[in-house]
Amino acid sequence: MANDEVKIIGAWASPFVMRPRIALNLKSVPYEFLQETFGSKSELLLKSNPVHKKIPVLLHGDKPVCESNIIVEYIDETWSSSGPSILPSNPYDRAMARFWAAYIDEKWFVALRDILKAEGEEEKKEVLAKVEEANALLEKAFNDCSKGKPFFNGDHIGYLDIAFGSFLGWLRVTELAAGHKILDETKTPSLSKWAEQFCNDPAVKPVMPETATLAEFAKKIFAKPRA
Amino acid sequence: MANDEVKIIGAWASPFVMRPRIALNLKSVPYEFLQETFGSKSELLLKSNPVHKKIPVLLHGDKPVCESNIIVEYIDETWSSSGPSILPSNPYDRAMARFWAAYIDEKWFVALRDILKAEGEEEKKEVLAKVEEANALLEKAFNDCSKGKPFFNGDHIGYLDIAFGSFLGWLRVTELAAGHKILDETKTPSLSKWAEQFCNDPAVKPVMPETATLAEFAKKIFAKPRA
Numbered sequence: 437m438a439n440d441e442v443k444i445i446g447a448w449a450s451p452f453v454m455r456p457r458i459a460l461n462l463k464s465v466p467y468e469f470l471q472e473t474f475g476s477k478s479e480l481l482l483k484s485n486p487v488h489k490k491i492p493v494l495l496h497g498d499k500p501v502c503e504s505n506i507i508v509e510y511i512d513e514t515w516s517s518s519g520p521s522i523l524p525s526n527p528y529d530r531a532m533a534r535f536w537a538a539y540i541d542e543k544w545f546v547a548l549r550d551i552l553k554a555e556g557e558e559e560k561k562e563v564l565a566k567v568e569e570a571n572a573l574l575e576k577a578f579n580d581c582s583k584g585k586p587f588f589n590g591d592h593i594g595y596l597d598i599a600f601g602s603f604l605g606w607l608r609v610t611e612l613a614a615g616h617k618i619l620d621e622t623k624t625p626s627l628s629k630w631a632e633q634f635c636n637d638p639a640v641k642p643v644m645p646e647t648a649t650l651a652e653f654a655k656k657i658f659a660k661p662r663a
Numbered sequence: 664m665a666n667d668e669v670k671i672i673g674a675w676a677s678p679f680v681m682r683p684r685i686a687l688n689l690k691s692v693p694y695e696f697l698q699e700t701f702g703s704k705s706e707l708l709l710k711s712n713p714v715h716k717k718i719p720v721l722l723h724g725d726k727p728v729c730e731s732n733i734i735v736e737y738i739d740e741t742w743s744s745s746g747p748s749i750l751p752s753n754p755y756d757r758a759m760a761r762f763w764a765a766y767i768d769e770k771w772f773v774a775l776r777d778i779l780k781a782e783g784e785e786e787k788k789e790v791l792a793k794v795e796e797a798n799a800l801l802e803k804a805f806n807d808c809s810k811g812k813p814f815f816n817g818d819h820i821g822y823l824d825i826a827f828g829s830f831l832g833w834l835r836v837t838e839l840a841a842g843h844k845i846l847d848e849t850k851t852p853s854l855s856k857w858a859e860q861f862c863n864d865p866a867v868k869p870v871m872p873e874t875a876t877l878a879e880f881a882k883k884i885f886a887k888p889r890a
Contacts, residue, residue, distance in 0.1 A: 513754035
């Protein structure tokens, strides 16, 4: 009998690790969560992702799949008849979901990270303006993709919801640290409403860390002396 | 009647633009090639890709699709019954193709570009070692993916062949400029054979630039004073 066990190598605080966990929850696929210790890499991780040596890795039987968004697509395609579709069915909508998911990792998240690195008020202001600009693009993308429904993917959460929503915990922590509201309901009303609904989704709730717990963790890791 | 015309906004020398052109050739989809002038951006490009303002853009009727690998997936899904499948059918093989395609853009190509930027023999040696390491990984990936067949995708070229193969013109130009063989048949025999077969494929041949022409173009653009 083939070994069909599903395992995720990851860590609770990583937004990238949340992605396959949410996807597996959506598909009602049980999995074992193998947590890495912060600051070190297990033998299993190094063996399973020798190229990037990064979490998350999905182990499906003895087969490893790496890179969070690629794992989410793999989950959608492997358990295609179980639970809702994660990717939209229409090729154009799929292309849009992939486009914005890439934008979120390459541009939006990079700008978000820069907020905490900014030195001085001037630089902080510049970075915040960049995030605001990205938010405005994503607000428009939300209205285009959702077509009046609660999620980017329509009636239920999907690929782009997961790609963006996985960062909401760290967004709240960044808001706390920066003393500045980043997802502002007056500027991005659709995204603000979406964020609340996303976090309350039964596939998301069990894996989305509490802001206070994540803030505590952030304090600990950022307090470490840099090499 | 819906406007189903297909256009590619691009430039002949761009490896990223080659990707959707090869995909459309594989699917026997006729298209109009709208070439941008080097150093400027047309109104149509700015309107069609306002986020990144980059080529290639596929226009399908009035709908723009951006980002080369996303366009290739869009072409495969839209003309699914015409020509061979570009993505493998098995979810695991698809995940592998996506993984290595991302690796090629994020790691391999970055290392290739660094060859020409390297200053001094020491730095050049370091960069060449990095490319060689990446080549060795891709040689192994080829043997794993192709399962004894001529292409990453099996009997015909597919997603990963296109993602990697689109760089072969610039690889030859870089070899010429660096005076160093980068894809060496003694070190990467499978990739060397694959590269030759890829360039001779009827879907590739009409869009793959001659090395001499591309080298001439490279000389011209690299001679421009930097801002």
